[in-house]
Amino acid sequence: MDLDAVPQEGNATLAGHAKLMYARDAQGRVVTTTSRGWEAEEIVTTHAVDALVAQAAAARERVAQGLASPLEYWMYDRRMDVALLSQTSGFWQWRVRRHLQPRHFAALSGGPARALCAGAGPVRRRTQGTAMNAIAAPVADAGFRHSQAAHCESGVISSLMRHHGVPAMTESMALGLSSGLSFAYLPFIKLSGLPLISYRMPPRAMIKGLLAPMAARFCFETFRSPEDGQRRLDALLADGHLVGLQTSVYWLPYFPPNMRFHFNAHNLLVYGKEGDEYLISDPVFEEPVRCASADLARARFAKGVLAPKGLMYYPQAIERKAVDAGAVRKAILKTVRNMLAPVPIVGVRGMRTLAGRIAKLAPADPRTVAFVGHLVRMQEEIGTGGAGFRFIYAAFLQEAAALLGKPQLLQMSDRLTAIGDDWRAFALKAARMVKGREAVDPAKLAALLREQARREESFFRDLKAAVS
Template identity: 65%
Template sequence: MTAAQSAFQHRHAAHCESGVAANLMTHHGIALSEAMAFGLSSALSFAYLPFVKLTGFPLIAYRMPPKSILKGVSKELKTRFHFETFGDPAQGMRRLDELLAQGRVVGLQTSVFWLPYFPEDMRFHFNAHNLLVYGKDGDDYLISDPVAELPQRCASADLQRARFAKGALAPKGLLYYPEHIGSREIGADAIRRAIVKTVRIMLGPIPIVGVRGINMLANKVARLDTSEHSLNYVGHIVRMQEEIGTGGAGFRFLYAAFLQEAASITGIAELERLSERLNEIGDGWREFALKAARMIKGRERFDPPLLAGMLRTQAGREKEFFQALKRAVA
């Protein structure tokens, strides 16, 4: 391992892509927190996509699509990333070895299912996971997976399989690293722009996105019958919200952390108060998850209209919140 690689610092993060972006930029000398990477790239969102199916259930996303954090961070920090994909797995592995030998820390897109260090029950076929490789020891790659508390190791055959998994969002061996960093400062303007963009997404006119998307999902939940399938549907919503590396409450707590940092950089004190308020809205999402889990466990009667009501309350609170956020940065 080169000196640069041994200086690499692994930091535990809530979400893979913001964690990778933060750890990679920090490695290159720009102090970037996960929350700042997340907020600066306007990654917070809500989308209910009934036409994209995950194991038979609609995709419910609490953030923007994969790669938007890397793109957003690179835009605001005027950083040029080098992205490379491969048709031939062997070549993709050779190229990774080459870059590691040059002393680089390399970002990879992988499937979750084929990574052996993931807990068995968490291994699903999700292809847009991000991690960093910071060295190689014999046949093992040294891996900084931001959602893992400590650095991990992965044998080359397993890593190859994870990098070249097929299916939706297939990574095709994607690797990346920053080639040129243009700006080392996170300016107040960039932060304000990022917040305005998030407000626009959350209060936008598309019925399946933002606050309107939450209401749309509420309407769908209100129409559920009390069958096993409906219980699975509700479990799926909670899983998307709490389980898939969100930092809790569908990224709401993470964005609250960003608003706090934003307050100190921009000097807009109101953002500090709004961070508190979003923290409380996050607690509302957790109450929804708890209620749903109790119904799944059979401790409470399964009552879809009640859950739909909770979702509508959340939609209402988020609507008011993002309107206030818009005024704060205007």
């Protein structure tokens, strides 16, 4: 994607925020810039939010008619489904469904009632904008400089590394050196009842993937209770540590309302505390934010898929302060192996498996539109996505070309940028189907996805040859 093609359409779901993106400038270099969002993101996010709002409204009407228990309304109002409420409350799914019926819910008392209600969670604070979250004190007072990034985990780990004396650790270098680029179609893991589709390695893989190349030692801690997690975080901040956390997006009040979904693998940095508010460097935002301790605790201890369990991490030692060319070559070859793995749900084979699943969708089935919209949200909004990670990795290949003395990697960078453009074209085609501007055509989307798999397979085979 060229700089002048970076979308500035003003995605309303971003509530005025800007995202950091990677694009190619007039000299052919991949550089960072900001985007106010584009139509495809807004279409699929709005579609998902509208569906949830409609579910909650219908449930409320059913409660008023005595056909459903209040639990059904609160479940949908919290953007949950039966599976997620089961995970957060500890009830089997059949028991959750049972208590969606008024007479069974009315019979609840004591511990079971509290468990179900606690699973649905407290009322979210609905904030508009970020004025109330703005940091009043200069960030420099804490000895830390906030940097916006395209992705949370690569942004957090690169900021941590730079803060501790590794100036060359850009976000793109962090993604490439940790072999973070990937693809996975995981139908056995559900998010809001739909399969997990990932364009990166699993959570924490980027962080742990940098330990060996940088001869680093990190401490990772989880906790049994929010109280223990908060005490430990406060102690580390008092000692001057910069601390990384894994959290749930849904319970972070500074996120725009339409961006709050139950995604439990969002990373951020905490660099201080004033009164009852933590000072947070969230890499996907332009500026630092504040977050009340109760809200942060809820986000740290959210339950469900990828439950963070209060996870925090911080470096104990980083012995190597410069990036080694040998480590870069090794990381590239590992990424090639991941993308060409002989596993049907991983890499280019995973793309083909997903294409086969899409091809079987019925065009007239309303669930098909939900599936296609979910696919685009996973690609372009949740976790940076298919095009976004390809653009970041293209920037890494430019850095690798200089480190390895291999100018052919510049050509590979251009090729991957073009592949990223095709991912965005795929997302736009799918979003237009979700919006109703084009007929829903699963076969067409499956064909486009198979072509992406073909191009990526060819790319990664050539990349292997370029560094071998």
